[in-house]
Amino acid sequence: MAIQHPYLLFLGDAPDQLAAKTAQGIAHWRPDWCLGQLRLEGCQADLGLTDMSLEEGAAAGAKTLVIGVANRGGVFSEKWISVLEQALMLGYDLAAGLHNRLADVEVLKAAAEQHGRKLFDVRHPSREFDVANGQKRSGKRLLAVGTDCSVGKMYTTLAIEKEMRARGMKADFRATGQTGILIAGSGVSIDAVVADFISGAVEYLSPANSADHWDIIEGQGSLFHASFAGVSLGLLHGAQADALVLCHEPTRSHMRGLPDYPLPTLKACMDANLAAARLTNPAAKFVGIAVNTSQMNEGSVEAYLRRIESDCELPVMDPFTEGVAPIVDRLQ
Amino acid sequence: MAIQHPYLLFLGDAPDQLAAKTAQGIAHWRPDWCLGQLRLEGCQADLGLTDMSLEEGAAAGAKTLVIGVANRGGVFSEKWISVLEQALMLGYDLAAGLHNRLADVEVLKAAAEQHGRKLFDVRHPSREFDVANGQKRSGKRLLAVGTDCSVGKMYTTLAIEKEMRARGMKADFRATGQTGILIAGSGVSIDAVVADFISGAVEYLSPANSADHWDIIEGQGSLFHASFAGVSLGLLHGAQADALVLCHEPTRSHMRGLPDYPLPTLKACMDANLAAARLTNPAAKFVGIAVNTSQMNEGSVEAYLRRIESDCELPVMDPFTEGVAPIVDRLQ
Numbered sequence: 001m002a003i004q005h006p007y008l009l010f011l012g013d014a015p016d017q018l019a020a021k022t023a024q025g026i027a028h029w030r031p032d033w034c035l036g037q038l039r040l041e042g043c044q045a046d047l048g049l050t051d052m053s054l055e056e057g058a059a060a061g062a063k064t065l066v067i068g069v070a071n072r073g074g075v076f077s078e079k080w081i082s083v084l085e086q087a088l089m090l091g092y093d094l095a096a097g098l099h100n101r102l103a104d105v106e107v108l109k110a111a112a113e114q115h116g117r118k119l120f121d122v123r124h125p126s127r128e129f130d131v132a133n134g135q136k137r138s139g140k141r142l143l144a145v146g147t148d149c150s151v152g153k154m155y156t157t158l159a160i161e162k163e164m165r166a167r168g169m170k171a172d173f174r175a176t177g178q179t180g181i182l183i184a185g186s187g188v189s190i191d192a193v194v195a196d197f198i199s200g201a202v203e204y205l206s207p208a209n210s211a212d213h214w215d216i217i218e219g220q221g222s223l224f225h226a227s228f229a230g231v232s233l234g235l236l237h238g239a240q241a242d243a244l245v246l247c248h249e250p251t252r253s254h255m256r257g258l259p260d261y262p263l264p265t266l267k268a269c270m271d272a273n274l275a276a277a278r279l280t281n282p283a284a285k286f287v288g289i290a291v292n293t294s295q296m297n298e299g300s301v302e303a304y305l306r307r308i309e310s311d312c313e314l315p316v317m318d319p320f321t322e323g324v325a326p327i328v329d330r331l332q
Numbered sequence: 333m334a335i336q337h338p339y340l341l342f343l344g345d346a347p348d349q350l351a352a353k354t355a356q357g358i359a360h361w362r363p364d365w366c367l368g369q370l371r372l373e374g375c376q377a378d379l380g381l382t383d384m385s386l387e388e389g390a391a392a393g394a395k396t397l398v399i400g401v402a403n404r405g406g407v408f409s410e411k412w413i414s415v416l417e418q419a420l421m422l423g424y425d426l427a428a429g430l431h432n433r434l435a436d437v438e439v440l441k442a443a444a445e446q447h448g449r450k451l452f453d454v455r456h457p458s459r460e461f462d463v464a465n466g467q468k469r470s471g472k473r474l475l476a477v478g479t480d481c482s483v484g485k486m487y488t489t490l491a492i493e494k495e496m497r498a499r500g501m502k503a504d505f506r507a508t509g510q511t512g513i514l515i516a517g518s519g520v521s522i523d524a525v526v527a528d529f530i531s532g533a534v535e536y537l538s539p540a541n542s543a544d545h546w547d548i549i550e551g552q553g554s555l556f557h558a559s560f561a562g563v564s565l566g567l568l569h570g571a572q573a574d575a576l577v578l579c580h581e582p583t584r585s586h587m588r589g590l591p592d593y594p595l596p597t598l599k600a601c602m603d604a605n606l607a608a609a610r611l612t613n614p615a616a617k618f619v620g621i622a623v624n625t626s627q628m629n630e631g632s633v634e635a636y637l638r639r640i641e642s643d644c645e646l647p648v649m650d651p652f653t654e655g656v657a658p659i660v661d662r663l664q
Contacts, residue, residue, distance in 0.1 A: 134558035134590050191528040198527050198562040223565075226466035226612050230530040230566025237558050258466050261611075275604070279593075280558050 003095045003120050003185045005033040007066045008057035009049065012080055013042045014069045020045035022097060022179045023068025029158050029183045035060045040079060045069065054083070058090045064120075066182055067096035074098070076105055084108055088117045095120035097178025097189075122181040123189045125201070132199030132238050134280055139209030142287070142331070143241035144219035145273045147263050149228065149256045151249040152292040152319065153219040154180050159319040160245070161216045163328045170213040174205050176235065180218045190220050191231045198231060202238025214331070217241070223272050224264040225255055233276055240281040243331060245288050246270055250304060251295040266312060288315040288327035335427045335452050335517045337365040339398045340389035341381065344412055345374045346401045352377035354429060354511045355400025361490050361515045367392045372411060377401070386415070390422045396452075398514055399428035406430070408437055416440055420449045427452035429510025429521075454513040455521045457533070464531030464570050466612055471541030474619070474663070475573035476551035477605045479595050481560065481588045483581040484624040484651065485551040486512050491651040492577070493548045495660045502545040506537050508567065512550045522552050523563045530563060534570025546663070549573070555604050556596040557587055565608055572613040575663060577620050578602055582636065583627040598644060620647040620659035 007030075009023045017024070027034045027047045036052035039045070052060065065087040071080065084094055084102070088111040094102055101121040102108050112119050120126075142160065144153035157173055158180075164171035173180070175187025193201045206215040217239050221228035246269060255261040264272075270286055277284035289308060293301045301318070309316040315326035339362075341355045349356070359366045359379045368384035371377070384392065397419040403412065416426055416434070420443040426434055433453040434440050444451050452458075474492065476485035489505055490512075496503035505512070507519025525533045538547040549571050553560035578601060587593040596604075602618055609616035621640060625633045633650070641648040647658035 131589075132559040134593060191526075193527050194523075195525050195527050195530050195563045195566065196523040196560060199559055224611060226569050227464040227531055228528060229569055229608075229611070230562040230564075231527045232562075233555075233565045234527065234562025237561055257463075261466060272607070276561075279556060279561070 003182070004063035004093060005030070005185060006035045006062050007033050007064050008052060008054070008062040008092070009034055009037045009047065009068045010065050010083070011037055011039045011043050011045045011047070012067070012069045012071070013040045014045035015072070017045045020047065020069045022182060023047055023066070025154075025179050026066060026068055026183050035062050038065070040083065054087050054090050054092070058092065063093060064095050065092040067094065067098065068182065071098055071100075074100055076100070081105060081107060085111045088112050088115050091115070091117065093118040093120065095122060095182060097122045097182055099123065122187070123178045123192055125188060125193050129193060129197040129201040129204050131196060132203050134237070137203070137206070137208040137240065138211055139213045139215060140243070141206055141215045141217060141239055141241050142243040142245065143217045143236065143239040144245050144247050144290070145232065145236065145269075146219065146222045146247045147224065147266065147269050148222050148249065148252055149225055151247045152290055153247045156245060156247055156290040156319045156324065157216045157218050158183065159324045160327060163324050164214060164216070167328065167332065169332065170210065171216055172213070174215050174217045176205070176218040176220050190235055191228065195230065198234025199238035202235055206239060219247075222255070222269070223276065224269060226258055226261055236273065236276050237280045241277055241284050242281060243287040244273060244277060244284060245290055245327060246273070246286060247290045247292070249292040249295065266308065270312070286314055287330045288317070288324070290319050290324070291316060292320070293318040294320065335514070336395035336425060337362070337517060338367045338394050339365050339396050340384060340386070340394040340424070341366055341369045341379065341400045342397050342415070343369055343371045343375050343377045343379070344399070344401045344403070345372045346377035347404070349377045352379070352401045354514060355379055355398070357486075357511050358398060358400055358515050367394050370397070372415065386419050386422050386424070390424065395425060396427050397424040399426065399430065400514065403430055403432075406432055408432070413437060413439060417443045420444050420447050423447070423449065425450040425452065427454060427514060429454045429514055431455065454519070455510045455524055457520060457525050461525060461529040461533040461536050463528060464535050466569070469535070469538070469540040469572065470543055471545045471547060472574045473538055473547045473549060473571055474575040474577065475549045475568065475571040476577050476579050476622070477564065477568065477601075478551065478554045478579045479556065479598065479601050480554050480581065480584055481557055483579045484622055485579045488577060488579055488622040488651045488656065489548045489550050490515065491656045492659060495656050496546060496548070499660065499664065501664065502542065503548055504545070506547050506549045508537070508550040508552050522567055523560065527562065530566025531570035534567055538571060551579075554587070554601070555608065556601060558590055558593055568605065568608050569612045573609055573616050574613060575619040576605060576609060576616060577622055577659060578605070578618060579622045579624070581624040581627065598640065602644070618646055619662045620649070620656070622651050622656070623648060624652070625650040626652065
């Protein structure tokens with residue numbers, strides 16, 4: 001599965017900017033791939049890209065119309081479907097990361113077949129995987145792990161890829177979730193894989209490579225999340241990570257979606273991840289801590305970061321405000 | 333999903349006794365459910381049950397024909413299919429734990445619909461599950477965990493259920509694999525669930541119950557198995573186990589299927605399982621160690637068991653040769 005770019009980003013009739021956050025992520029991390037945005041009547045989101053019709057996008061060379069917006073109530077409206085069908089007729093592939101599948105909409109499935117176009121439902125694995133074999137692969141790997149879900153793993157790993165590439169290092173972001181896949185153009189939605197094949201899917205996602213190449217693997221969930229830890233452990237084993245980055249959001253009062261579950265301490269979280277990671281790579285170690293400080297009182301951020309840095313003896317930063325140079329320094 | 337009994341056990345044209353080990357497990361643990369065996373020409377397996385034709389089984393009251401034998405090369409032969417179709421016509425449901433599905437055989441699917449019968453492909457979950465909520469459920473739970481895969485978890489948990497019931501305790505074996513499901517008549521093949529829902533499926537499998545009721549959960553894999561540990565961790569979290577039993581096979585030279593991976597020590601394995609289990613049940617503790625001694629030199633067994641018992645300060649036994657009374661003593 002490789003989604004062809006450049007993209008035209010479909011924002012539909014997004015009720016607000018937040019509804020288009022997938023498109024926003026794509027435009028932020030892959031500006032060169034995004035020719036423009038397609039907005040329907042009533043759309044309240046704006047990425048600051050050139051507004052284009054399907055015809056204008058096609059003329060400019062767009063290969064894929066990416067649905068970068070949540071669909072209200074999880075259904076594809078008639079308005080959307082007619083635009084998406086038109087896109088297939090004009091030669092676009094379609095890509096979406098929604099729960100329901102483009103391929104389950106009969107008219108889109110038929111139009112894709114008729115016009116020889118592809119439908120990418122990136123939340124749903126399109127292939128079967130082997131069971132993990134646990135064998136050491138050449139090349140280097142970094143994996144983001146978290147104290148919780150949704151604490152900035154994707155942002156952190158994309159920032160590390162960008163910083164490494166800026167320094168001329170060989171690095172590829174490896175996407176494990178739907179937004180990441182649309183940004184990378186490929187990847188595996190790891191939480192949608194059949195349980196027996198979690199680690200095997202990660203081995204597939206991050207194959208053997210040249211010795212100086214880094215795979216920067218997005219990561220998913222947390223070993224301390226009572227709903228999803230199995231995914232995180234399978235990821236950790238399949239990744240065979242040389243380097244781990246801990247991602248943390250300090251204002252969470254409990255694990256996401258689980259009001260009765262407190263967050264682990266950073267130390268407990270690092271110890272558990274390190275012990276598990278060393279099953280498949282005894283040399284695994286932490287190389288930094290990425291803190292999402294967006295919800296913190298601004299005046300308290302600096303002292304907080306310096307305190308963790310001193311406690312954990314690792315580079316600590318907010319990738320969004322400070323970048324990730326100190327982590328890449330350690331890896332270079 | 334509840335498979336109706338009594339069963340007629342289909343042994344097909346099994347080339348040897350080992351090919352029918354699923355049927356053997358069912359006959360061993362649910363003798364009251366097994367009216368007889370159906371053997372085709374050339375069958376080399378024999379469970380010691382009454383040989384019956386489909387007609388004789390139906391007359392005796394059999395509700396389900398259980399395919400308790402591996403199919404050669406993973407395909408259903410013509411010979412099998414004609415017998416299975418005939419069974420549906422005579423009013424049997426069919427149940428199988430094979431990789432390929434009965435429901436994918438057109439003629440069987442059509443016959444089941446026509447005659448209003450059910451096809452149970454127990455290796456493939458037949459429903460969707462919720463994400464785990466991690467909330468404490470009433471009732472008590474025991475889970476078998478292992479140093480490796482295939483070390484006797486199913487045997488151990490079925491033996492505990494049997495011992496508890498013999499003492500008048502309320503206990504239900506909860507199956508997490510295909511043979512276990514055929515023995516229990518229900519369950520979830522946990523390694524075939526989509527990764528996000530592993531723990532949620534276990535919460536479904538082992539719902540709230542009366543305070544003095546024990547769910548005896550089969551377990552799957554090992555936290556130290558580089559291919560499958562994610563399944564084991566999700567199971568551990570979903571089970572919210574009060575009691576853990578460690579299962580071990582001392583003659584393994586490496587983890588099953590992974591020649592480069594040594595087995596963990598019993599202590600490391602117990603420490604890791606306990607730490608993980610306590611995320612969802614802080615009161616989790618080990619109550620015994622079940623050792624599969626079948627491959628050991630007979631003369632060394634007793635000294636080995638007593639040494640572990642002394643090292644770990646827990647009851648240690650081979651459930652097959654000695655039963656599990658000391659474990660149930662602890663729980664009663």
